[in-house]
Amino acid sequence: MRDTIFALSSGAPPSGVAVIRLSGPGVRSGLETIIGFIPEPRLAKLATLRDRSGLLLDRGLVLYFPGPASFTGEDVAELQIHGGRASVAAVMDCLSQLPGYRLAEPGEYTKRAFENGRMDLTAVEGLSDLIRAETETQRRQALGQAAGALRDLYDDWATRITHARAMVEAELDFSDEEDIPGSVSDRIWPAMKVLAEEVAGHLAGAKAGEIVRDGFRIALIGAPNAGKSSLLNALTQRDVAIVSDIAGTTRDIVEVRLDIAGQLVLLQDTAGIRESDDGIEQEGIRRSRAAANQADLVLELRDARTAIADSEVFPLTDKSTVVVWTKSDLVDTAVPAASSGELLLSSVTGEGLDSLLSRIEHEIGKAYAAPGEVLPTRTRHKQYLITCLRELTAAVDGTGIPTELRTEYLRNAANALGRITGKVDVEDLLGVIFSEFCVGK
Incomplete structure (x- = not known):
């Protein structure tokens, strides 16, 4: 006979309420042992939980879902008890001593749901994505997929x-x-x-669906001291990357996750691109180029004080690229090389950041599908x-x-x-x- 599995399905204690889920052929006998009766299906019942010797464990709500009309397709029960560590440990220890009971393996409830025809593979994947969803767009896409x-x-x-x-x-x-x-x-x-x-x-x-799930990648590319790390900190509103006047401070990819207009954005600060004999810096530059090639949008940063519009400094990619002139607070006149579609901003004063965010939202909108599209x-x-x-x-x-x-x-x-x-x-x-x-x- 198949094992009856159990596990803590809510967050780690301590918490206000802890939910312990049971699934398998021994659910009914287990309920009779620890609460003394079988609750009416799908109705919460207040019950006293005791171990096999009659020792009081806790009082809480118990729900019973007879199979096959349950999440796993088997008999399922949920014990909603107090979320203290001692309470949870006592009930879990009691369940582990019941015949045929064992702790569930990772994903085993969903696996049984699939095996019993309650879910297909795409719904399983959608449920996984729903649990991990960070943004509203991800939530909607995952929920639709989990629903079939x-x-x-x-x-x-x-x-x-x-x-x-x-x-x-x-x-x-x-x-x-x-x-x-x-x-x-x-x-x-x-x-x-x-x-x-x-x-x-x-x-x-397919690309749009993958972007919703995995995130829209933006690479900050530019010469050393072009203001990449400062812009990363300004957009995240915290000190994520080290900012220094010393060229070549950033040697590796620094990535942060942002929610911009309900979309997951992976913002990457990269090493400054220049000619170098330093082996470590060369590796950082190689990774910068790779990040640009894998990005959905490249922000090519240029120091406004130089006003150099030399896009041949680092042959980038055929990816969508936006030229961003930085450090506008340090120049007195307009950047002569700035043209239509290029942006001017200051990470220190915040000037131009709203325009940059609007441009990013526009680029994201072109990559995403229409709401509700499967x-x-x-x-x-x-x-x-x-x-x-x-x-x-x-x-x-x-x-x-x-x-x-x-x-x-x-x-x-x-x-x-x-x-x-x-x-x-x-x-x-x-x-x-x-x-x-x-x-x-």
Whole structure:
């Protein structure tokens, strides 16, 4: 028999309330042991908790969720007790002594929910993202995925592919049946072409989905003493990086996480780029260039006192780049080289910071998808979607190959979608055929 697992599901004690979750076949017997009865399903019940010898442990609320209509699909119970360390330890020790009970492993409740069909893989990933969400945009995307938004989309696509396969195979295998319509391919392949276009459009939004989940990367790039560390401190409103008049103070990447307009932004201060014979500084410069290449937005900082518009100082990237003139508080006249789209600011006085934040929000807005749009969020999603699109395209374009091979491409496309949700199984094609055409009547 499967173990019954238990764990503290709330924050670490001390706390006002501690929630201990139980799941498995021994939940009912465990409740009878520690509270003496089985509460009515889904109704909170005040109960006295005792160990097997009758020793009082605590008083608290108990909820019982019989399977399969529970989070894990098994019998589940929650013990809401006082959040002191001693109270939690006493109840956890009591549970550990019950037959068949053991501490849950990391993620085991969600794993059981997946195994019991309560969640698919995309919902599991969405739940994980929801727990880690730092911004409003991340919360919305993760909540939609945890609720099944990706699953519903991919299941719909898989159903359409399965139906297409069934229709083609019906034409091949049951062409002598009078209720099997001819020229099924005339309708199936155009429909699969439309589906391929939908998958391609969905794939195009993969970058936006990844940015929401992982953050929008901004690299501060420039020569030594261009004001990168000062700007980092000004934007974060705390002393994150060391600021010094000595050139080359920053040798490694300093990264901070910001919430800008509800979006997660990863702001990176980098080593100043210049010619150097110092091996350590050269490594820092190499990392600066790498950060620029991996960033979603590059802020190229230039000291306004020099007014040098030499973008060849460090050939950057093809990434979106904004030129930012710094130290405006140290110049008396306008920067002659500053042109349209370039910004002028002072990290000391705060002049121009609002304009910079507005520009950052604008750049973020171009990278993010429309609110509510369902997007892939992980590399594995993208990889399987690429496979699905490739197989669909091969099936649609394969007009000169045997129909059997084209349906095999369709099967591969459906399997790729099934691997995203974790539901790869053999479709009952004959079942579809029977329901559609009454074959075997």
